[in-house]
Amino acid sequence: MKNLPKSSRWFLLLIWITIIAAIIAAPALLPVFRLNLLGRYLSLAIVALGVDLIWGYAGLLSLGQGIFFTLGGYCAAMYLQLNSSSDLPNGIPEFFALYGVKELPFFWEPFKSPIFTLIAIWLIPALVAGTLGFLVFRNRIKGVYFSILTQAALLVFFNFFNGQQKLINGTNGLKTDVTQLFGQMVGSDSMQRWFFWLTAIIVVIAWFFARWVVRDRFGNVLIGIRDDEPRVRFTGYNPTLFKTIVFGIAGGLAGISGALYTVQSGIVSPQFMTVPFSIEMVIWVAVGGRGTLLGAILGAVAINYAKSLVSEALPASWMFIQGGLFILVVTALPEGVLGWLQSDRPRNLLTRLGVSRPVSTYPSLEAESKQEVKK
Amino acid sequence: MNKYLLELHHISVSFEGFLALDDLNLSLRSGELRAVIGPNGAGKTTFLDVITGKVNPTIGDVVFKGRSIVGKHEHHIARLGIGRKFQSPRVFENLTVFENLALAVSSNKKPIPLLIGEVKRKDKDEIHHLMSIVNLQSKENISAGSLSHGQKQWLEIAMLVGQNPDMLLVDEPVAGLTDEETDMTADLLKSLAGEHTILVIDHDMEFIRRLNSQVSVLHQGSVLCEGTMEEIQRDSQVIEVYLGRPEEGQP
Numbered sequence: 001m002k003n004l005p006k007s008s009r010w011f012l013l014l015i016w017i018t019i020i021a022a023i024i025a026a027p028a029l030l031p032v033f034r035l036n037l038l039g040r041y042l043s044l045a046i047v048a049l050g051v052d053l054i055w056g057y058a059g060l061l062s063l064g065q066g067i068f069f070t071l072g073g074y075c076a077a078m079y080l081q082l083n084s085s086s087d088l089p090n091g092i093p094e095f096f097a098l099y100g101v102k103e104l105p106f107f108w109e110p111f112k113s114p115i116f117t118l119i120a121i122w123l124i125p126a127l128v129a130g131t132l133g134f135l136v137f138r139n140r141i142k143g144v145y146f147s148i149l150t151q152a153a154l155l156v157f158f159n160f161f162n163g164q165q166k167l168i169n170g171t172n173g174l175k176t177d178v179t180q181l182f183g184q185m186v187g188s189d190s191m192q193r194w195f196f197w198l199t200a201i202i203v204v205i206a207w208f209f210a211r212w213v214v215r216d217r218f219g220n221v222l223i224g225i226r227d228d229e230p231r232v233r234f235t236g237y238n239p240t241l242f243k244t245i246v247f248g249i250a251g252g253l254a255g256i257s258g259a260l261y262t263v264q265s266g267i268v269s270p271q272f273m274t275v276p277f278s279i280e281m282v283i284w285v286a287v288g289g290r291g292t293l294l295g296a297i298l299g300a301v302a303i304n305y306a307k308s309l310v311s312e313a314l315p316a317s318w319m320f321i322q323g324g325l326f327i328l329v330v331t332a333l334p335e336g337v338l339g340w341l342q343s344d345r346p347r348n349l350l351t352r353l354g355v356s357r358p359v360s361t362y363p364s365l366e367a368e369s370k371q372e373v374k375k
Numbered sequence: 376m377n378k379y380l381l382e383l384h385h386i387s388v389s390f391e392g393f394l395a396l397d398d399l400n401l402s403l404r405s406g407e408l409r410a411v412i413g414p415n416g417a418g419k420t421t422f423l424d425v426i427t428g429k430v431n432p433t434i435g436d437v438v439f440k441g442r443s444i445v446g447k448h449e450h451h452i453a454r455l456g457i458g459r460k461f462q463s464p465r466v467f468e469n470l471t472v473f474e475n476l477a478l479a480v481s482s483n484k485k486p487i488p489l490l491i492g493e494v495k496r497k498d499k500d501e502i503h504h505l506m507s508i509v510n511l512q513s514k515e516n517i518s519a520g521s522l523s524h525g526q527k528q529w530l531e532i533a534m535l536v537g538q539n540p541d542m543l544l545v546d547e548p549v550a551g552l553t554d555e556e557t558d559m560t561a562d563l564l565k566s567l568a569g570e571h572t573i574l575v576i577d578h579d580m581e582f583i584r585r586l587n588s589q590v591s592v593l594h595q596g597s598v599l600c601e602g603t604m605e606e607i608q609r610d611s612q613v614i615e616v617y618l619g620r621p622e623e624g625q626p
Contacts, residue, residue, distance in 0.1 A: 217481060218490040220474050224467045231465045233449035234427060234458070236484045236538065245486050 008342050015294065023200045032189045036264055039196035041304040043260035046206045048284045048300035049293060050250030050257075055282065056291035057214055058246050059226030061143075064150030065254050066278035067157045068125035072255025073268035074161075075124060077174035078108055079117035080186060080263070084179040095169040105167050121259045122252040129251025134244045142229070151275060158273040173269020176262055187266050199260045203297060206253060210293050213249060222246060223291075283322065287329050289336025298338060379438075380405040380572045381426070381542055386435035387596075388421055395421040396432070397596035403542075408568035410583045411576045412607075413593030414616060419576045420462070422593065423544050427459050428452040439542070454484065458540035462547045464527035468520030472511050472530060475519050476502045479534035505533040508563075525556045532560070536567065543573045549582050561585040592616075 026038055047069050054060040081093040088094055092104045110116045136149055162171045177187030184191050213219060224232045225239045232239050262268040271277075281300075288299020303322070310318045333340045340346070379402045388396040396418045403409055413419050424430035426437060428449045437444050444452055453459075467475050480498045483489065494502075506512045509529040514522065519530055528548060535543055545564065549557040561582055564573055568588075577583055583590060583604060590607050592599040594616050600607065607613050 213490065216489075216493060217474075217477055218486060220467070220470050220478055221486075221489065223469050224478065227467055227469055228465055230429070230449070231461070231467070234453050235479055235534070236450050236453035237478075238448070238450045238484075241486050245490075 011341065012294065015298070019297075027193060027196060032192060035196055036192050037308055038301070038305065039192070039199050040261055040264045041301045042196075042199045042203050043257050043264060044281075044284070044304055045203050045297040045300040046257035046260070047254045047281055048288070048296040049206050049210045050253035051281050051285045052290065052293055052296035053210055053213060053222075053253075054246055054250045055285060056289075056293075056296070057219060057222040057226065058243055060243060060247065061147045061282065062150045062247070062250070063147050063275070063278050063282065064154035064157075065250065065281050066273045067154055068129050068251040068254035069258035069261070069281075070157070070161070070268065070270070070272040071125040071128060072121045072258030073262035073272060074168065074174065075111065075117055075120045075255070076259035076262050077176050077268045078111040078168075079114065080176045080179035080181060081174055082108065082112050083114075083181065093174075095172070095174075096166075099166045101166050107167075122255045125255030125258075126248045126252035129254075130244055130248035133247035133251075134240070137240045137243045137247075151278070154273055154275065154278055158270050161270040161273065171270055173267050173271070175267045177266030186263055192264065195260065195264050199264070202256065202260065206256070207293060207297060210253075213246070214293075218242070280322075283326050285336075287325055287336055289338035289340070289342075292336065292338045292342070295336050295338035299336070378405075379403060380407075380440060381574075382438040383426070384436045384438065386422075386425060386432045386437070388418075388425060388430060389433045394596055396425065399435070399593075399597045401591060401598055403572055403574060405541075405572055406569045408565065408573045408586060408588040409575070410586055410588050410590045411574060411593060412578065412580075412583060412590060413599075417593040418596040419593055420546065421596075423459060423546055423576065426452075426544060427457060450484070453538070453540075456539075456541035457544065458535045458538045458542070459544045460531050460535050460546060460548060462550065464524065464531045466519040466522075466527050466530050466534065469518060471516050471518055472506065472522070473502060473515045475530060475534055476505055476537050479537035480505070480539075501537065505537050508536075509533040524551050525553065528552060528556075528560070532563065536571075541572060543567065543571050545573060545575045547577050548575065549577065549579055557582055558585065 023042075027035055030038065047065055050068075051062065051065055054062055085091060085093045089097065090102055092101070092108075096102075096104075111120070132153060136146060141149060161168065164170055165172075168174065177185070179186050181191065214222065221232060221237055221239075221242050224235075224237075225242060229239050258268070258272065261272075280303075284299035284303050285296045286299075287303060288297070289295025303325070307318055307322070310321060329336060335343065381401075381403045383399055383401045386396050386399040387394060399418070399422065411419060411422070421430060425432050426439075428444065428447050428451070431446060435445075439452075439455060439457065444455065447455075467478070470478075477494050477498065480501050481489065481494075482498070483492070503512070506515060509532065511522075511526060511530060511533070514526070519527065522530060528551075532545075532548065535545070548560050548564070552560065557579070564575060565586060567573060575583075575586060575588075587604075589601060590604055591601045592607060592610075592613050594612075599612055599616065600610050602610070
């Protein structure tokens with residue numbers, strides 16, 4: 001991003017101003033139902049940022065980000081359930097009674113602490129991702145084999161969570177909308193407004209963080225790993241560590257995303273770990289633009305918003321539209337919408353349509369003429 | 376301290392029964408410039424793979440600075456001071472010339488310092504110095520992918536020098552270069568010898584002659600003979616397997 005021409009920088013600034021204006025205006029303009037949807041989709045933008053870091057930069061196509069997303073969601077839901085169950089029999093969440101459980105399982109205990117929960121939301125998914133990643137990367141498993149492994153891991157987690165009624169209410173998941181936070185119902189309109197603001201702020205922070213990660217040599221090593229991993233090794237870098245760290249970071253972002261999504265959708269369940277959902281995350285990034293970060297945010301929000309609008313009007317047609325979109329991007333816009341807008345191809349298109357004048361684009365021409373000016 | 380910087384003892388590499396290297400012995404003195412030639416399939420690239428840790432020898436030992444480096448990872452060997460230039464130029468095409476060099480020059484190659492720290496002043500000066508050596512100053516912020524073939528070769532050599540290795544392994548540095556660029560490359564390598572130990576692999580006889588160094592001839596996975604270019608060209612075995620018979624003319 002740092003090497004973009006000036007016009008692109010202005011263009012990005014314009015997009016940012018639009019986004020911030022939209023976020024500020026949304027609570028006033030949208031009914032709470034729509035605002036809540038927008039808030040959910042903004043939270044999905046955070047997991048998309050992580051996908052962009054690992055896929056767009058380091059070339060790791062993970063089809064299992066749903067694992068880390070869901071873990072974050074469960075962390076948040078467990079705290080909220082405990083926070084609202086002090087008046088209940090045994091002082092434990094209601095669903096336990098269904099399975100005759102009288103004592104809180106041990107791993108629930110620390111989630112009574114809000115501070116522990118706030119750390120666990122990103123740290124547990126990051127650690128799980130880091131451990132999983134390290135084992136895979138150390139054995140130099142790459143490319144499609146890595147993708148298959150992540151998807152297999154996703155299915156393992158899905159089946160495990162689905163079957164654990166006595167621990168985490170199994171397939172039913174944990175509800176958060178009727179729980180209490182700061183003396184208010186989490187599902188209430190005023191709380192949902194707060195969650196919208198919180199999500200919007202965290203998206204911006206997450207974007208700055210992701211930019212910071214890739215701003216300099218660390219990001220360049222990731223790009224090097226994506227393009228030519230052996231060359232990175234022979235330059236003296238250990239790709240395993242770099243990949244493990246960035247996969248951990250993406251896992252942490254997915255956890256935060258899952259927690260915010262959970263409190264705004266009112267429930268977390270193993271359904272978050274189904275295969276299509278994790279693949280959709282990849283599609284958002286592919287459509288928005290790989291390796292652009294901002295594209296991941298735009299892709300996640302735009303596609304999901306379009307999905308809900310289309311599904312309301314034509315219930316059965318969304319899957320076709322999404323599939324068509326993906327095919328279009330893969331064949332016609334491999335760098336995604338934002339990547340395409342940032343390249344010189346829109347200008348070429350305008351030139352061809354006779355709207356704009358042709359310019360010399362060979363990069364060294366520009367640099368050499370600058371050099372002469374300096375002399 | 377051992378008088379040899381790099382020693383290969385009885386190296387054999389077998390790929391499913393096929394012996395790519397067969398009892399190969401070779402030693403390099405510190406500061407030496409050595410050329411290695413050999414017909415296709417002589418095991419030249421495997422030989423480099425063994426030194427840089429990409430391939431583990433089936434039998435034998437590689438000793439660098441008096442210590443065995445067999446079984447170490449590639450990045451570890453690179454940090455010990457062995458740099459490698461590949462046959463076709465391998466630079467990071469999506470990074471700029473500056474960024475390519477910054478990765479090579481960086482003295483700390485661990486992820487966390489790289490994530491937190493900026494490129495140091497000293498490293499920046501080094502990068503600009505390297506760019507001036509290989510004449511790429513005006514291309515500083517251009518992605519390496521849009522450089523010409525020759526410029527990529529030079530960028531890769533600059534990256535190699537920027538790693539500041541004790542030992543440079545250079546695989547066909549002049550493939551696809553113009554005569555002028557070839558001469559410049561030969562002069563550059565000669566100027567680097569002494570401070571660095573350099574091993575060059577190439578087919579180009581004129582280029583090897585210009586290096587004016589000791590030559591080792593590889594054939595069927597082992598060293599056929601060693602000597603100066605003149606000695607090599609007089610050796611009857613070498614003439615037979617590599618240079619062709621004199622009546623067929625010089626290559």
